[in-house]
Amino acid sequence: MDAFFASVELLRYPQLRGQPVVVGGRHRWHPRQLEDGSWHFARLRDYSGRGVVTTSTYEARALGVFSAMGMMKAARLAPDAYLLPARFDAYREYSRRFKEAVAAVEARIEDRGIDEIYLDLTGHAQADSEALGARLQDAVRDATGLSCSIGITPNKLLSKIASELRKPGGVTVLRMEDVPARIWPLPAARINGIGPKAAERLRGLGIHSIGELAAAAPELLQEHFGRGYASWLHEVAHGRDERPLVTHAQVKSVSRETTFERDLHPRRDRAELSRLFTGLCERLAEDLQRKGCVARTIGIKLRFDDFRTVTRDLSLPRAVADAAAIRGAAGQCLRRVELERRLRLLGVRASGLQEAAAATGEAPSAQLSLLDNLD
DNA sequence: TCTGGGGTCCTAGGACCC
DNA sequence: TCTGGGGTCCTAGGACCC
Numbered sequence: 001m002d003a004f005f006a007s008v009e010l011l012r013y014p015q016l017r018g019q020p021v022v023v024g025g026r027h028r029w030h031p032r033q034l035e036d037g038s039w040h041f042a043r044l045r046d047y048s049g050r051g052v053v054t055t056s057t058y059e060a061r062a063l064g065v066f067s068a069m070g071m072m073k074a075a076r077l078a079p080d081a082y083l084l085p086a087r088f089d090a091y092r093e094y095s096r097r098f099k100e101a102v103a104a105v106e107a108r109i110e111d112r113g114i115d116e117i118y119l120d121l122t123g124h125a126q127a128d129s130e131a132l133g134a135r136l137q138d139a140v141r142d143a144t145g146l147s148c149s150i151g152i153t154p155n156k157l158l159s160k161i162a163s164e165l166r167k168p169g170g171v172t173v174l175r176m177e178d179v180p181a182r183i184w185p186l187p188a189a190r191i192n193g194i195g196p197k198a199a200e201r202l203r204g205l206g207i208h209s210i211g212e213l214a215a216a217a218p219e220l221l222q223e224h225f226g227r228g229y230a231s232w233l234h235e236v237a238h239g240r241d242e243r244p245l246v247t248h249a250q251v252k253s254v255s256r257e258t259t260f261e262r263d264l265h266p267r268r269d270r271a272e273l274s275r276l277f278t279g280l281c282e283r284l285a286e287d288l289q290r291k292g293c294v295a296r297t298i299g300i301k302l303r304f305d306d307f308r309t310v311t312r313d314l315s316l317p318r319a320v321a322d323a324a325a326i327r328g329a330a331g332q333c334l335r336r337v338e339l340e341r342r343l344r345l346l347g348v349r350a351s352g353l354q355e356a357a358a359a360t361g362e363a364p365s366a367q368l369s370l371l372d373n374l375d
Numbered sequence: 376t377c378t379g380g381g382g383t384c385c386t387a388g389g390a391c392c393c
Numbered sequence: 394t395c396t397g398g399g400g401t402c403c404t405a406g407g408a409c410c411c
Contacts (some may be wrong), residue, residue, distance in 0.1 A: 004411095024379080052379050067411090072376040086379095113382085113411040195409045228385095249383095257380060297403085307378070311405060347380085383410080392400080 001098060001140075002147045002168035004115035005055035008094050009084050011145050013039065020060035020081035025051040025071050026261075029085050045079035047071050050259060054086050058168065091115075094144050101143035105136055110156075110245045118156050120245045133171030157241035158183070160192050179239035184211030191236050201225075213237035250353075254287045255301075256280045257347025263305045266339035273346065277334075278327055280348045285323035288350055294319035296352030298329035302337060303345035311349075312336050319354050326350065 001007070005023045010016055013031065022044055029042040051071045063078040074081070095114045102117060103109055110118040119136075126132040129152040140148050151162025153174040161183060162172040174182055188210055189199035205224060207213050214237035221230035235241070258280065264273050288295060298320070299313030312333035320326060330348050 026379085050377085050379085054379075068378080070376065070378055073378090076376080116411070193409070197408060252383070253381095255381065259379060299404090309406085313404065315403060345379090381411085383408105385408085386406090388404090390401100390403080392402105393398105 001115040002149055003055055003057055004094075004146070005086060005091055006057045006060075006084075007146050008091055009087075010057070012090075013041075013084075015039070016041070016082055018059065019057070020063055020065070020078050021057040021084060022053050022060050022065060022071075022074060022078070022081050023056070023084050023086050024054035025049070025083065025085065029083050031084065042083040043079065044071075044075040044081040044083050047075050047083060049261065056081075094146065097143045098140045098146065098148070101139040102136060105132075105139055108245060108247055110247055111249075118159065118245055121152065129173040130171060133173070137169070137171065155239075155241040156243055156245075157192065157236055158239050161186065161190055164190070176239060180211070183239055184209060184214060186210050188213050188237075193232075193236070198225075210237050251291065251293070252353065253349055253351035254284065254291070254293070254295075254353070255347055255349035256284045256287070257301060257345060259303070259345045260343070263342035263344045265342050273343070276346060277330065277348075278323075280346065281327040281330055282323040284348050284350055285321060285326055288321040288353075289356075291353075292356045293350075293353045294321040294356045295326075295350035296354065297350070298326055298333070299349040299351065300330050300333040300337075301345070301347035301349065302334075302343055305342040305344055307344075308341075309345075310337055313349070313351070315352065319352070321356060 006021050009021065009023055025047055026049060031039045031041045033039055053065060053067055053069045053071060053074050055067055056065045060078055060081050065074045065078050065081065091114055099109060099117060106119045106121060106124060108120050112118060121132060124132060126135065133150045133152055136150060137148060140146060147169045149163050149167045149169060150171045151159040153159045153162050154176055158174055162174045165172045186209060188194050188202050188207060191210065201224065202213065205220065207216055213233060218230065218234055221233055225233060258276065296319045297313050297315045299311055301309065301311050303309045314329050314333050316329060
């Protein structure tokens with residue numbers, strides 16, 4: 001989906017179309033309706049405090065404002081940009097609608113988050129890729145009023161890259177033989193799985209483009225990245241990717257975390273920290289119960305004022321899902337951390353998830369096997 | 376002016392088991 | 394007297410993605 005969150009906001013506030021608009025920050029910046037019926041919107045320059053840009057319109061991106069950028073930095077770059085708080089419930093609803101519209105064209109869908117999917121269009125009745133892409137875009141637009149960009153290629157790796165070549169609203173069809181001309185000139189970091197760290201290390205080897213990565217000596221890559229990652233780099237640089245479509249995956253973990261408005265002192269702000277901690281555990285318990293899950297492992301995450309992050313976790317003899325048990329386990333984790341600095345973030349995580357219905361009683365280790373006595 | 380919140384996957388050491 | 398070779402689970406951290 002193109003600039004998904006921002007585009008959903010523009011459906012609600014069409015008067016902001018064509019303007020730089022930023023979605024993000026921390027609540028408190030809701031538009032308000034004036035007596036004459038017109039709306040008053042906050043501007044980025046009004047913003048103060050923590051938070052990052054969640055999504056920006058293409059007009060805001062033209063001013064250098066991108067996702068994950070700190071809000072205060074964004075405000076310096078685009079002080080006049082309009083500022084809207086994120087409304088996740090609305091985005092989830094539009095997400096559901098666009099996926100449903102696509103499913104009517106092709107049922108097999110791999111969910112890649114709130115605004116992205118993969119489809120397997122192999123052997124689809126509509127054999128013309130461009131026409132099929134246009135049909136998918138029409139279906140999404142009819143259902144949501146939103147535009148999307150599509151890449152149609154032999155695999156997920158190339159489709160992801162291709163979908164970004166003609167944003168917004170583009171359909172890009174690539175074949176394997178197009179890889180040298182269309183893919184190799186792109187920066188290596190455009191490959192899904194090459195992040196900032198790997199891109200930086202590649203640059204250190206003089207490798208900037210995907211083409212340079214494809215031409216790199218396998219021994220050089222192996223020396224710097226290890227065998228597994230090196231051979232993956234070599235394969236993806238040639239556009240090769242055999243990953244299948246994953247149409248249903250079970251959730252592995254759920255978590256809740258919060259960054260405080262101001263850094264909190266472990267002792268002086270103990271009462272407030274304790275209250276926040278309990279609140280996170282309660283929300284996590286609700287999440288688990290809503291999903292019908294119980295968790296064998298409970299963990300915590302702390303971020304100090306210097307941005308150092310630590311985690312601790314604890315596996316329990318029995319899976320749990322209630323707030324008190326989560327709070328108890330998380331509290332034990334917390335005692336294993338030396339709290340010598342102020343905190344900026346606190347989080348709680350549940351993993352080792354099982355279906356609540358299937359998870360009665362002890363783990364199966366209590367059962368005796370006949371073989372136990374034979375070794 | 377520091378840098379959100381929700382996830383997945385990988386690595387690596389140690390405990391423990393057979 | 395230098396002590397194998399498998400395996401799983403637990404824990405911590407980090408890269409990466411949306």
